[in-house]
Amino acid sequence: MHIVDRRLNxxxxxxxxxxxxxxxxxxxxxxxVREASKDRAIGDLDSPGEISIPSEGTRExxxxxxxxxxxxxxxxxxxxxxxxxxxxxxxxxxxGDGSGGQVGRGDGQEDAFRFILTRDEFLSIFLDDxxxxxxxxxxxxxxxxxxxxxxxxxxxxxxxxxALHRTLQTSLSRRIALKRPKQSAVDDLERRLAEAQSRxxxxxxxxSAELEALRHKRARISYLDPIDLRYRRFERFPKPVTQAxxxxxxxxxxxxxxxxxxxxxxxxxxxxxxxxxRYKRVEIVFIxxxxxxxxxxxxxxxxxxxxxxxxxxxxxxxxxxxxxERYDPGVWNIYAAQAxxxxxxxxxxxxxxxxxxxxxxxxxxxxxxxxVSGPNAExxxxxPHHGQSxxxxxxxxLQKENEKFQMRRVSRREHIYSVFRQLFQRRVAKTAEVG
Amino acid sequence: MRGELxxxxxxxxxxxxxxxxxxxxxxxxxxxxxxxxxxxxxxxTAEQMLDAYASTGxxxxxxxxxxxxxxxxxxxxxxxxxxxxxxxxxxxxxxxISYIMEENSATMQxxxxxxxxxxxxxxxxxxxxxxxxxxxxxxxDYLSFAKAYxxxxxxxxxxxxxERLLDAAHALMPQGIDRYPRxxxxxxxxxxxxxxxxxxxxxxxxxxxxxxxxxRARGAKQMAGDKRRALLGLPQENIxxxxxxxxxxxxxxxxxVLRIVRLIAQYFYPQQQTKVxxxxxxxxxxxxxxxxxxxxxxxxxxxxxEFLTSHTNATRQPFYDSPSYNGINPYALGFxxxxxxxxxxxxxxxxxxxxxxxxxxxGDEMEVLRHVWANYRDDSFIAQFMSPRLIRNWxxxxxxxxxxxxxxxxxxxxxxxxxRDLRRSLSAQYDVGGYAPDIQIVDVDLAGNRKLVLxxxxxxxxxxxxxxxxxxxxxxxxxxxxxxxLQEIDAGTEQVLKEHMVRPEQG
Numbered sequence: 001m002h003i004v005d006r007r008l009n010x011x012x013x014x015x016x017x018x019x020x021x022x023x024x025x026x027x028x029x030x031x032x033v034r035e036a037s038k039d040r041a042i043g044d045l046d047s048p049g050e051i052s053i054p055s056e057g058t059r060e061x062x063x064x065x066x067x068x069x070x071x072x073x074x075x076x077x078x079x080x081x082x083x084x085x086x087x088x089x090x091x092x093x094x095x096g097d098g099s100g101g102q103v104g105r106g107d108g109q110e111d112a113f114r115f116i117l118t119r120d121e122f123l124s125i126f127l128d129d130x131x132x133x134x135x136x137x138x139x140x141x142x143x144x145x146x147x148x149x150x151x152x153x154x155x156x157x158x159x160x161x162x163a164l165h166r167t168l169q170t171s172l173s174r175r176i177a178l179k180r181p182k183q184s185a186v187d188d189l190e191r192r193l194a195e196a197q198s199r200x201x202x203x204x205x206x207x208s209a210e211l212e213a214l215r216h217k218r219a220r221i222s223y224l225d226p227i228d229l230r231y232r233r234f235e236r237f238p239k240p241v242t243q244a245x246x247x248x249x250x251x252x253x254x255x256x257x258x259x260x261x262x263x264x265x266x267x268x269x270x271x272x273x274x275x276x277x278r279y280k281r282v283e284i285v286f287i288x289x290x291x292x293x294x295x296x297x298x299x300x301x302x303x304x305x306x307x308x309x310x311x312x313x314x315x316x317x318x319x320x321x322x323x324x325e326r327y328d329p330g331v332w333n334i335y336a337a338q339a340x341x342x343x344x345x346x347x348x349x350x351x352x353x354x355x356x357x358x359x360x361x362x363x364x365x366x367x368x369x370x371x372v373s374g375p376n377a378e379x380x381x382x383x384p385h386h387g388q389s390x391x392x393x394x395x396x397x398l399q400k401e402n403e404k405f406q407m408r409r410v411s412r413r414e415h416i417y418s419v420f421r422q423l424f425q426r427r428v429a430k431t432a433e434v435g
Numbered sequence: 436m437r438g439e440l441x442x443x444x445x446x447x448x449x450x451x452x453x454x455x456x457x458x459x460x461x462x463x464x465x466x467x468x469x470x471x472x473x474x475x476x477x478x479x480t481a482e483q484m485l486d487a488y489a490s491t492g493x494x495x496x497x498x499x500x501x502x503x504x505x506x507x508x509x510x511x512x513x514x515x516x517x518x519x520x521x522x523x524x525x526x527x528x529x530x531x532i533s534y535i536m537e538e539n540s541a542t543m544q545x546x547x548x549x550x551x552x553x554x555x556x557x558x559x560x561x562x563x564x565x566x567x568x569x570x571x572x573x574x575x576d577y578l579s580f581a582k583a584y585x586x587x588x589x590x591x592x593x594x595x596x597x598e599r600l601l602d603a604a605h606a607l608m609p610q611g612i613d614r615y616p617r618x619x620x621x622x623x624x625x626x627x628x629x630x631x632x633x634x635x636x637x638x639x640x641x642x643x644x645x646x647x648x649x650x651r652a653r654g655a656k657q658m659a660g661d662k663r664r665a666l667l668g669l670p671q672e673n674i675x676x677x678x679x680x681x682x683x684x685x686x687x688x689x690x691x692v693l694r695i696v697r698l699i700a701q702y703f704y705p706q707q708q709t710k711v712x713x714x715x716x717x718x719x720x721x722x723x724x725x726x727x728x729x730x731x732x733x734x735x736x737x738x739x740x741e742f743l744t745s746h747t748n749a750t751r752q753p754f755y756d757s758p759s760y761n762g763i764n765p766y767a768l769g770f771x772x773x774x775x776x777x778x779x780x781x782x783x784x785x786x787x788x789x790x791x792x793x794x795x796x797x798g799d800e801m802e803v804l805r806h807v808w809a810n811y812r813d814d815s816f817i818a819q820f821m822s823p824r825l826i827r828n829w830x831x832x833x834x835x836x837x838x839x840x841x842x843x844x845x846x847x848x849x850x851x852x853x854x855r856d857l858r859r860s861l862s863a864q865y866d867v868g869g870y871a872p873d874i875q876i877v878d879v880d881l882a883g884n885r886k887l888v889l890x891x892x893x894x895x896x897x898x899x900x901x902x903x904x905x906x907x908x909x910x911x912x913x914x915x916x917x918x919x920x921l922q923e924i925d926a927g928t929e930q931v932l933k934e935h936m937v938r939p940e941q942g
Binding site for chain 2 (some may be wrong): 001002003004007011012013014016017018019020021022023024030058059060061062063064065066067068069070071072073074075076077078079081082083084085086087088089106113114115116
C-alpha cells in the first residue's frame, strides 16, 4: 500500500474552472454585484459576499421527463394504510410526500444560483473597467525607497542573523571531511577496553593508546568552529513606491444636510476602496470647511456640524498647505475629491478658480467634484441660474480646459455608484499622451 | 486472540495509517475473502476535497465552467455549514485510490479505509458492470490525455469554440452511453495511441494534388431506407457515438472531444446503476471489519462507539412522513439488504427457505455476498433479494399516483399479497431504463436535406420537459450541422404526441 500526502499540493485546482464560470456568467454576475452593492453599507463594500444570479446561461440542460400521467412511489414507514386506501392528493402538486420530487426539485434549484464571491472577485467586478486617470505618470517617476531583501549567506554578521541550519551544515561537512571521530567510536573503544581490562594486558595497552589518540583528535577538531558560522545576508534594493494620498474636501456649513453628507461619505468611501486596490499605500486627509477650513480626523469630518458661511477657497488653501508640509508631489500621487452643495460666497469664486487652476490641478493626478443635493432637488428648482449653483458655474469652465478635473451631480444614494463610474470611466484616448 | 490497540485517541500519523491498513487487510483478505486492487491512500485537505467534488471526484479533469459552478455551489453549502464534506472519495482505478481527509480522527480513518479501500475496492474489481465498462488500469492515463488534449484544442481553436463544443457534448452526455456491449472491448490505453497514429497517417498521406482532381458526380441512386439505416447503424441510442462517427460537418478534433466526453460518461455509467449495491457492499464490509477489529482488541471501546455513531448516521432511513425524509437512503437499503442476506444464510426462517431456497441456510454468507456483488446491479439485486422480512421491517408501501384519478391509491403494503408488488416496483425505480428518457436516432436523410430524425418513446405520459429539451436539441443541431427533428411517440399506441424541430444556429 502507498500513502501519499497530497496536502501540500498546490491548491486552487478549481481556480481556472471558477474563472471560466465567472466569465461565462459575467453579465449576470455584474448585474448581481451592482444590485448587491446598493444594499451594502459602503464600508463593507470590500468584504466577500454572497450573490445570486439567475440560472439562465449557466444552465446545464439535459433531456428530462416531466412528471407524466402515472407515478409509482415506494415509501418506507407505513403506519396504518392498508391496501386499497385512497389518499387525498397533497397540495403543491404531490410534493408533500417528498419523493418523486426529483424532477420538481431539479427545476426549483435552477431558478437562481447562489454562491459566494471572494473579496477580490467582488471588487474586480465592481470596479471593472474603471481606471485611475494619469496613473502611469507617477509610476515611472523616480520615487524610490530602499528596501531590504535576503541575499544568501555571509561569514560575518550579528548573532541575531546567525543561520543555524546553514552553520550546522557547514560544521557537519567539515567534521566529515576531517574525519572527526564520532562519540559512538569512542564509546565502542571504551567498552572494549573495559572488557579487555582483566584478560589481556597487551590488548589493554593497545586500546588505551588508540582511545587516547581518538580523544585527542576529537579535542583538536572541534564540533563547532568559528569558520563554520554563517549569517543571513541582506542587501538593500531600491523599491519603487506606489503611494497615494487622497484629499477629501467637504463643505460642512449649515446648508449641508445629513442626507448630503451621507452621499458625500459614500462617494469618499468608494474612492478609498478604489485607491487601495491600485496603490499599496493610501493615506487620507480630511479637510472640512465653512468659511474657515481645517484638517480633521475622519470621525469629526463626518459627524460634527459647524455653522458659518461658505468659502471654498479656504479648503483649497488648507490642502495646498498640507501638500507643502507633508506630501511632496514628486513622491506622492495626489487625488482629491470635493463634495459640496454648491454654495459659495460669490466674491470667493474667482479666487477659488484661480487656486484650483494654477496651484492645485498641476499638483494633482485627479480632482473630482461632486455636487450633492437633497433627494428631491430636481423637482424643487430653488437653485439659481437654471439649476446651477455658483460653484458649479465656476468649475464648469475649468472642466473644459482641464482633463484632470471632472464634476458630477448626485442627489440620490443609488446614483452614487454610476456617478462614480462616470468619473473614473477608462478613457481610451488618453494613453497617447502619457509618457 | 487479542491484539494490541492500533492507535489511541484521535491523533494519527502515517505509521498509524499503515498499521490500520495492514490490520484491516489481514481481516479482509483472510476472514472475509475480499479480493482487492492494490491500495493507494492519499491524504488531502478540506479545500482539496472541495476541488475533487467539483470535478466529479476525479483527481484530474479537463477544464470547463460547469465544474467551476459546481465548486461554487458546494463551497457555498459547505461554508454555510449546511453540509459536511464526505469523509472520503474513492476512485475506481488500479491501484485503487482513496482520498481521506486530514481532519478525520483515527477512528474515522479506520472506517474510511475499511469502507473505501476494501469495500468499494472489492466491488469495483468484481462487479460485472465495472468489469464490462471500465478500465481501471487506464483511466488516470486517459484522463490526463483528455485534459491535455482539450487544453491543446483550446490553444489551437480558442476557448470559446471548445467551450461551445463541450457544452453541447455535456448536454448529450446521458445519451452518450452504450447500454449493450459493442463488439470490441474498451481499452483506454489504445485510445491515445490510436489518435496519435491517425494523426501521423494523415500527415504521411497528405497530398495537395488530390484537391485538384475533379470530383465524380455522385450516383444519385437512392439507397433503400432499410439498407441505409443498417449501414449507419440505426437506430442508435448513443447519440454522441453517432455524431462522432457520422456528423458531416465536425472537424477531427471535435470528434475526438466528443469521444472523450462519451468515454468518460461510459466510465461513470456503472456507478449510476450500482449505487445501492456499491454503498451497501462498502458499508457492510466496514461494519464487519470494524466489528472484528474491536473483537480482537485492536480498537478500543471508545473508538468503537465513535464508529457506531457515524455508522448509524450513515445508515439512517427516516420514514416517509419525517421532515428529514429525502428519498430512500442507498447506504441504508444496501446495508440492510446485505445484513438480511447474512441472516438468511445463517439463520433462515421457514419463510426464507420458501423465498430463497438456493441460499437459505447454506452457512457461508461471504460466499453468497461475493457472488451477489459480482453479478447483480441495483434493480436485479432488489428484484432478487428483497426479503419479506425486510419489507416488514421497513414497513414499505406502494402508492400509485395517477393523474386521472382524484386520489392517490395505496396499491400494496407489507403483507403477503404485497411483497411481490413492492419488490417489483422498488426494483423498477432503480432501473436505468425507467428513469432515463428513451431517445434514439432513427433516421437521417443523407442524400437530401440531411435532416436527423430522433424518436422519444413516451411511457406513462412522461413527455420531455420543454425548456431543457429545446436547449439540448439546439446543441444537437449545432453539432449535426443540419435540421434535427425529435418526435415524441407514445410507446403503447405508436401515436406521435409532439414534434420538435430545430435548426442549427450558424450556416
